[in-house]
Amino acid sequence: MSQGLGFLLALLSFLCSGTVGAQNTGPTWVPSSTQPEVLHIAPWEETSAATSWGGGGAVSKPFSNFTGTVDDRGICQCSVSLPDTTFPVDRVERLEYTAHVLSEKFKTELSKVKEYAQLITTYEKRLFNLTVRVEIMEKDSISYTELDFELIKIEVKEMTKLITRLKESFVGSKQIVVQLEMEIRNMTLLIEKLETLDKNNVLVIRREILALKERLKECEAQNEQASLVPPAPAPGTCNHGGVVNISRPSVVQLNWRGFSYKYGSWGRDYSPEHPNKTLYWVAPLETNGRTLSSYRLYNTLDNLLLYTHFQESSINAGQGSGATVYKNNMYVNWHYTGNIVRINLTPHSVAVTRQLPNAAYNNRFSYANVAWQDIDFAVDEQGLWVTYATEASTGNIVISLLNDTSLEVLNTWVTKMYRPSVSGTFMVCGVLYATRTLNTRMEEIFYYYDTNTGKEGNLAIPMPKMQEVVQSINYHPYDQKLYVYNDGYLVNYDLFFQKEPK
Ligand SMILES: *[C@@H]1O[C@H](CO)[C@@H](O)[C@H](O)[C@H]1NC(C)=O
Ligand SMILES: *[C@@H]1O[C@H](CO)[C@@H](O)[C@H](O)[C@H]1NC(C)=O
Ligand SMILES: *[C@@H]1O[C@H](CO)[C@@H](O)[C@H](O)[C@H]1NC(C)=O
Ligand SMILES: *[C@@H]1O[C@H](CO)[C@@H](O)[C@H](O)[C@H]1NC(C)=O
Ligand SMILES: *[C@@H]1O[C@H](CO)[C@@H](O)[C@H](O)[C@H]1NC(C)=O
Numbered sequence: 105m106s107q108g109l110g111f112l113l114a115l116l117s118f119l120c121s122g123t124v125g126a127q128n129t130g131p132t133w134v135p136s137s138t139q140p141e142v143l144h145i146a147p148w149e150e151t152s153a154a155t156s157w158g159g160g161g162a163v164s165k166p167f168s169n170f171t172g173t174v175d176d177r178g179i180c181q182c183s184v185s186l187p188d189t190t191f192p193v194d195r196v197e198r199l200e201y202t203a204h205v206l207s208e209k210f211k212t213e214l215s216k217v218k219e220y221a222q223l224i225t226t227y228e229k230r231l232f233n234l235t236v237r238v239e240i241m242e243k244d245s246i247s248y249t250e251l252d253f254e255l256i257k258i259e260v261k262e263m264t265k266l267i268t269r270l271k272e273s274f275v276g277s278k279q280i281v282v283q284l285e286m287e288i289r290n291m292t293l294l295i296e297k298l299e300t301l302d303k304n305n306v307l308v309i310r311r312e313i314l315a316l317k318e319r320l321k322e323c324e325a326q327n328e329q330a331s332l333v334p335p336a337p338a339p340g341t342c343n344h345g346g347v348v349n350i351s352r353p354s355v356v357q358l359n360w361r362g363f364s365y366k367y368g369s370w371g372r373d374y375s376p377e378h379p380n381k382t383l384y385w386v387a388p389l390e391t392n393g394r395t396l397s398s399y400r401l402y403n404t405l406d407n408l409l410l411y412t413h414f415q416e417s418s419i420n421a422g423q424g425s426g427a428t429v430y431k432n433n434m435y436v437n438w439h440y441t442g443n444i445v446r447i448n449l450t451p452h453s454v455a456v457t458r459q460l461p462n463a464a465y466n467n468r469f470s471y472a473n474v475a476w477q478d479i480d481f482a483v484d485e486q487g488l489w490v491t492y493a494t495e496a497s498t499g500n501i502v503i504s505l506l507n508d509t510s511l512e513v514l515n516t517w518v519t520k521m522y523r524p525s526v527s528g529t530f531m532v533c534g535v536l537y538a539t540r541t542l543n544t545r546m547e548e549i550f551y552y553y554d555t556n557t558g559k560e561g562n563l564a565i566p567m568p569k570m571q572e573v574v575q576s577i578n579y580h581p582y583d584q585k586l587y588v589y590n591d592g593y594l595v596n597y598d599l600f601f602q603k604e605p606k
């Protein structure tokens with residue numbers, strides 16, 4: 105680069121001084137054909153560039169003889185005789201023009217060089233930066249990730265692209281560019297090598313470690329929970345002080361009739377003689393949210409989950425989502441009436457129909473958000489219950505314990521809770537728990553009535569939900585879970601109890 109440019113500079117300075125000299129300095133050049141003397145211009149002939157602007161052989165020809173005299177005032181006078189008789193003004197002009205063009209060209213080349221020099225400096229910095237980073241990666245095999253690799257790879261690729269462009273357009277010495285290019289290629293190779301190394305070992309190990317850590321965390325969280333939550337009382341017993349908390353919901357599945365069947369109920373049959381029996385029932389209402397006309401039974405949870413090996417039966421017809429199953433019998437409110445019905449499940453047959461005394465029905469005092477559920481059955485450790493409201497109770501919740509065979513009312517309690525103000529209820533160990541809606545994502549177990557003592561009061565147990573409306577809640581004494589029908593989804597909750605009995 106410096107060689108070529110230096111030469112160019114020398115040429116330009118020569119051209120400039122030459123033309124200026126011809127115009128106005130000391131010895132005046134008088135064209136003459138007499139007494140020519142040779143004026144030999146050494147660099148002229150060596151300059152290959154001269155041919156490009158000289159316009160042919162005339163220029164490279166030596167000037168003619170000249171003679172010099174000193175006049176009486178002591179001024180030196182020279183006369184130069186040129187081979188041509190006339191002064192080649194046009195050639196001088198061309199020379200001047202060419203010099204100007206060259207000078208402009210030179211300026212742009214110079215600025216380009218400056219630009220390239222800057223570029224190269226930044227490249228060098230970036231390369232150094234990358235080198236440092238790769239070195240760190242090489243040293244500490246655990247501290248880098250796939251992302252680090254990707255970032256460096258992208259940067260190196262970008263630099264490779266830039267260096268290629270630089271190489272193509274750079275006119276000067278290519279040594280620095282070539283060096284840079286080599287270094288970048290070196291870097292690429294190194295990264296590739298590191299990466300294969302890493303892919304085989306480090307990343308895999310890192311992933312495994314992460315997975316293990318995750319599992320450890322889960323395990324710890326479970327331990328924590330286990331140590332915080334008192335051990336569950338024996339299934340089916342009431343050796344505890346009542347519900348104190350509830351788990352997050354776990355979705356079991358969508359009801360068998362599909363997403364549009366938003367109303368209904370489901371649960372697991374409870375028989376005190378066979379508490380671990382796994383008979384599950386699902387009873388979606390028609391899309392009118394009122395009529396119960398069929399249900400399905402599954403002998404195992406797996407069958408329920410797979411929607412297989414079910415027994416499907418028709419009912420003519422139940423009303424509302426208040427059904428429950430106890431000792432292989434389903435209990436429902438009969439359509440358009442205040443009657444309650446016991447349906448034998450196997451074989452399917454309506455066993456008993458009886459009027460529930462004074463019970464309001466046909467959407468008189470149904471739950472908040474859920475229509476047609478004036479009569480709601482419940483099962484707990486103590487037996488079969490029904491909750492409803494009467495005109496005499498002014499719409500407040502009435503709790504009755506039923507003879508599960510005959511459907512006779514064995515005992516009745518009247519609460520101070522207005523039934524249409526609660527979103528659902530369930531019974532545990534003779535205690536009624538009521539929920540209300542806090543918002544679209546949260547219910548709250550906010551009220552209890554203890555039939556054992558006649559006490560009632562407030563609670564504040566948040567109950568997260570998957571979907572907006574909780575249509576029904578059924579408790580199972582053996583697994584101590586709530587079975588909730590939530591806008592067509594079948595979900596479970598675990599209940600947590602206070603350790604000390606009240
Ligand atoms: C220069 O002039 C001298 C005398 O006038 C002559 O002898 C000589 O040949 C000339 N040289 C050339 C190259 O014309
Ligand atoms: C050089 O690397 C450091 C991190 O090591 C980073 O913070 C910095 O921005 C980098 N500089 C350039 C010009 O990429
Ligand atoms: C390329 O890398 C090798 C080994 O890592 C090194 O010996 C060599 O000098 C590097 N070349 C350049 C141009 O950086
Ligand atoms: C209740 O259970 C939830 C979910 O398991 C938990 O996040 C919360 O801390 C519990 N609350 C109390 C008071 O134990
Ligand atoms: C239920 O428990 C009894 C013993 O109480 C046991 O023999 C039986 O295998 C259990 N059945 C299931 C399905 O777990």
Ligand SMILES: *[C@@H]1O[C@H](CO)[C@@H](O)[C@H](O)[C@H]1NC(C)=O
Pocket residue numbers: 507508509510
């Ligand atoms: C329930 O009703 C059946 C049939 O009427 C009767 O045999 C049984 O003794 C009753 N049980 C109770 C606890 O009243």
